[in-house]
Amino acid sequence: MADVIRNATPHDVTGLLGLTRELAEYEKLTHLFVATEDTLREALFGARPAVEALVAERDGKLVGYALYFHNFSTFLSRRGLYLEDLYVQPALRGSGLGTALLRRVAAIAVERQCGRFEWSVLDWNQNAIDFYTKMGATVLPDWRIVRITDAALNRLAGATS
Amino acid sequence: MADVIRNATPHDVTGLLGLTRELAEYEKLTHLFVATEDTLREALFGARPAVEALVAERDGKLVGYALYFHNFSTFLSRRGLYLEDLYVQPALRGSGLGTALLRRVAAIAVERQCGRFEWSVLDWNQNAIDFYTKMGATVLPDWRIVRITDAALNRLAGATS
Numbered sequence: 606m607a608d609v610i611r612n613a614t615p616h617d618v619t620g621l622l623g624l625t626r627e628l629a630e631y632e633k634l635t636h637l638f639v640a641t642e643d644t645l646r647e648a649l650f651g652a653r654p655a656v657e658a659l660v661a662e663r664d665g666k667l668v669g670y671a672l673y674f675h676n677f678s679t680f681l682s683r684r685g686l687y688l689e690d691l692y693v694q695p696a697l698r699g700s701g702l703g704t705a706l707l708r709r710v711a712a713i714a715v716e717r718q719c720g721r722f723e724w725s726v727l728d729w730n731q732n733a734i735d736f737y738t739k740m741g742a743t744v745l746p747d748w749r750i751v752r753i754t755d756a757a758l759n760r761l762a763g764a765t766s
Numbered sequence: 767m768a769d770v771i772r773n774a775t776p777h778d779v780t781g782l783l784g785l786t787r788e789l790a791e792y793e794k795l796t797h798l799f800v801a802t803e804d805t806l807r808e809a810l811f812g813a814r815p816a817v818e819a820l821v822a823e824r825d826g827k828l829v830g831y832a833l834y835f836h837n838f839s840t841f842l843s844r845r846g847l848y849l850e851d852l853y854v855q856p857a858l859r860g861s862g863l864g865t866a867l868l869r870r871v872a873a874i875a876v877e878r879q880c881g882r883f884e885w886s887v888l889d890w891n892q893n894a895i896d897f898y899t900k901m902g903a904t905v906l907p908d909w910r911i912v913r914i915t916d917a918a919l920n921r922l923a924g925a926t927s
Binding site: 625628629634637638639640641644645648655656672674675676677678679680681682683684687689690707708711712714715716720721722723724725726727728729737740741742743744745746747748749750751752753754756757758759760761762763 | 786789790795798799800801802805806809816817833835836837838839840841842843844845848850851868869872873875876877881882883884885886887888889890898901902903904905906907908909910911912913914915917918919920921922923924
């Protein structure tokens with residue numbers, strides 16, 4: 606089996622969109638999924654790219670991907686790298702493709718002199734936590750993500766004046 | 767008292783660095799603090815800005831700031847906005863400056879059509895959690911941040927093998 610990890614190109618958009626939809630199905634979040642080929646192409650390859658992608662191929666077929674962008678640490682005063690998605694098709698899990706994607710993103714973080722490489726995990730996903738911990742990562746115990754969207758975001762924004 | 771919330775300019779770098787150091791002291795994280803005027807200027811106003819900033823002035827004096835950057839939601843297929851720091855000098859807390867900064871960042875998120883506006887909170891900071899919840903934000907209960915840095919990051923990247 607020939608495995609290839611490479612940067613995504615505009616030719617991958619159709620296949621990549623299919624994989625992101627598979628991830629939404631796996632996470633039971635298809636009700637939130639509104640991506641299209643056009644929005645994904647614009648996000649990755651438009652005038653102001655919002656995100657970057659690696660794809661994993663096995664025997665010439667797209668079977669996984671990683672999406673990442675830069676965040677920032679004030680105290681380190683430099684960019685970090687944040688992994689938004691890491692996905693490998695279920696039938697191919699455990700075959701090393703996920704690790705290969707993660708290592709490649711880590712290599713990009715090092716190459717770009719990022720102070721840290723971060724991502725998120727569900728607190729009940731002990732297999733993933735064990736895997737990440739074994740590779741030297743730390744699960745921050747006490748930070749929580751706060752999110753505001755839609756009408757509540759508009760209300761917060763609109764009450765400025 | 768005249769309060770002003772405005773975009774930071776290169777003239778603010780010295781004052782802004784002082785405020786970021788105050789935040790590091792407040793969080794007892796000065797051992798991680800390596801920012802200098804040069805690195806902060808480059809991050810905010812260099813050829814490839816890594817982060818954006820608002821400052822809060824009271825009676826012409828810099829007393830608070832917000833630092834933010836864009837993240838990305840795959841399922842929404844669009845940028846979000848992430849608030850990295852929100853800081854107001856301790857003596858001025860409760861005077862509305864923090865809320866004014868937060869509202870202004872929310873307005874930027876809406877103006878740029880971001881799908882969501884996010885930040886982080888410590889799980890023991892109940893006052894902050896109550897404040898955010900009251901304004902319509904949600905604290906995601908089950909996501910944890912995973913972080914890898916320094917030697918472990920280099921090892922993952924394969925740089926040492």
